[in-house]
Amino acid sequence: MTATGIKHIQVTCAIIERDGLVLAAQRSAIMAMPYKWELPGGKIDPGESAEQCLRREIFEELGIRIVIDGRLPAVTHDYPTFRITLHPFMACIETGEIVLHEHAAMIWLPPEKLPTLDWAEADLPVIRTYLAQCGVAMR
Numbered sequence: 001m002t003a004t005g006i007k008h009i010q011v012t013c014a015i016i017e018r019d020g021l022v023l024a025a026q027r028s029a030i031m032a033m034p035y036k037w038e039l040p041g042g043k044i045d046p047g048e049s050a051e052q053c054l055r056r057e058i059f060e061e062l063g064i065r066i067v068i069d070g071r072l073p074a075v076t077h078d079y080p081t082f083r084i085t086l087h088p089f090m091a092c093i094e095t096g097e098i099v100l101h102e103h104a105a106m107i108w109l110p111p112e113k114l115p116t117l118d119w120a121e122a123d124l125p126v127i128r129t130y131l132a133q134c135g136v137a138m139r
């Protein structure tokens with residue numbers, strides 16, 4: 001909880017790169033923020049490290065094992081009904097073929113095309129930081 005009484009959640013997410021492309025996932029009709037695009041991941045469970053959370057969530061959501069090979073600065077964003085701190089990690093696929101267990105769709109995009117998606121608002125600074133690292137400017 002925050003001082004103002006709204007829920008504050010800690011969420012991990014992965015920038016999964018393969019062959020110069022980045023994986024984005026679209027939330028489904030029955031999820032909160034339907035049809036928004038996000039980086040796969042999810043809420044950190046009690047007693048879990050951020051890395052453990054991310055590996056668990058990615059396996060649950062996509063059926064793949066990942067190797068985490070870096071992280072970007074965490075960002076905090078206030079949605080109307082809750083606050084989120086998003087912990088982004090760089091990752092690549094270790095094993096498995098992606099099967100969508102929760103998302104409506106997924107897409108592999110070159111970094112410069114990422115801004116064309118309708119992202120969950122909390123993700124925008126993460127995408128901006130990632131693109132800056134890739135040498136791509138985002139408005």
Ligand SMILES: Nc1nc2c([nH]c(=O)n2[C@@H]2O[C@H](COP(=O)(O)OP(=O)(O)OP(=O)(O)O)[C@@H](O)[C@H]2O)c(=O)[nH]1
Nearest residue numbers: 011013031032033038039040041042043084120122123
């Ligand atoms: N996984 C993920 N969640 C994000 C991102 N950006 C963002 O705002 N979120 C929000 O962070 C929350 C993550 O929750 P979750 O994925 O673990 O679980 P969920 O939406 O199914 O929520 P629920 O289990 O409480 O119903 C959601 O409200 C989601 O909209 C992101 O890039 N990745």
